[in-house]
Amino acid sequence: MPRASLISCCTRFHAPTTRLSLFRRSHHNKLTPSSPRCFSHNVIADFDGTLTRYRVNGVRGQSSHGILQQGNADYDAKREALYEHYHPLEFSPLIPLEDKTKLMEEWWSKTHNLLIEGGLTFDAIKDSVANSSIAFRDGVAELFEFLEEKEIPVLIFSAGLADVIEEVLRQKLHRTFKNVKIVSNRMVFDDDGRLVSFKGKLIHVLNKNEHALDMAAPLHDQLGVDNGGEGEENAYVKQRTNVLLLGDHMGDLRMSDGLNYESRISIGFLNDNVEKSLESYRKAFDIVYLNDAPMWGVLEIASQLFPTEAR
Numbered sequence: 001m002p003r004a005s006l007i008s009c010c011t012r013f014h015a016p017t018t019r020l021s022l023f024r025r026s027h028h029n030k031l032t033p034s035s036p037r038c039f040s041h042n043v044i045a046d047f048d049g050t051l052t053r054y055r056v057n058g059v060r061g062q063s064s065h066g067i068l069q070q071g072n073a074d075y076d077a078k079r080e081a082l083y084e085h086y087h088p089l090e091f092s093p094l095i096p097l098e099d100k101t102k103l104m105e106e107w108w109s110k111t112h113n114l115l116i117e118g119g120l121t122f123d124a125i126k127d128s129v130a131n132s133s134i135a136f137r138d139g140v141a142e143l144f145e146f147l148e149e150k151e152i153p154v155l156i157f158s159a160g161l162a163d164v165i166e167e168v169l170r171q172k173l174h175r176t177f178k179n180v181k182i183v184s185n186r187m188v189f190d191d192d193g194r195l196v197s198f199k200g201k202l203i204h205v206l207n208k209n210e211h212a213l214d215m216a217a218p219l220h221d222q223l224g225v226d227n228g229g230e231g232e233e234n235a236y237v238k239q240r241t242n243v244l245l246l247g248d249h250m251g252d253l254r255m256s257d258g259l260n261y262e263s264r265i266s267i268g269f270l271n272d273n274v275e276k277s278l279e280s281y282r283k284a285f286d287i288v289y290l291n292d293a294p295m296w297g298v299l300e301i302a303s304q305l306f307p308t309e310a311r
Contacts, residue, residue: 075118
């Protein structure tokens with residue numbers, strides 16, 4: 001499907017790194033603010049390393065899955081052992097995709113079972129987030145506020161845990177957003193606040209795309225609350241045929257698979273191995289930001305795309 005670009009190729013530097021941080025591809029199915037299509041957009045964003053910072057205080061930042069401590073050292077160790085076993089398999093070039101998909105399903109299923117068996121609770125999620133170093137890029141809150149004002153749906157895609165991501169948003173941004181939906185694995189808790197199951201189909205790293213939209217739920221005000229009424233909202237989202245996509249991995253470009261979009265603007269965040277990966281990111285994404293760049297540039301682009309209220 002066609003991709004779109006806002007402005008012909010240019011460069012921009014972000015102080016203090018003085019490194020090339022933005023590439024804008026030459027004209028191809030250009031969108032303009034006056035186009036009626038601008039009022040039929042979705043924003044699709046990866047979470048870890050895209051909305052959140054790759055490095056915090058000079059060290060590798062935590063992921064939404066990695067911060068979780070369920071209050072049971074034995075089960076935390078078991079989950080870590082699964083990571084050590086399966087993580088190399090995720091990136092192995094020798095394993096066929098079909099076999100790798102089965103391995104990822106196996107890994108995620110075992111991890112979820114350990115969370116249930118180990119008695120994960122609401123309080124453990126809250127404490128894990130409070131004690132974590134996970135942090136959002138500068139400008140994320142302002143971007144979300146702008147998109148909420150313009151009534152632009154935001155889908156946050158993650159192979160992690162929706163309830164953890166919600167708590168990160170709640171504690172780090174200190175609010176929720178009515179236009180934000182989480183496409184991730186949703187937990188089900190009993191009346192005592194203990195995890196008992198997961199809702200719907202499993203979402204892992206190899207099926208994190210818009211085929212999983214029916215798993216999406218609006219951002220809850222409280223952990224474990226199921227607001228329902230998602231079918232009508234999802235149909236509304238699917239009617240929007242233009243996509244602004246934000247991701248930090250090449251595979252994130254697949255997040256829009258399954259949506260019959262007319263145009264897509266893709267923005268890539270290249271956080272590591274810049275010299276080796278820059279050329280491939282330039283070819284794959286319409287716009288590329290480097291080295292934990294803030295979200296102000298994306299906000300500027302959104303302001304050009306959505307100058308008036310969307311309907």
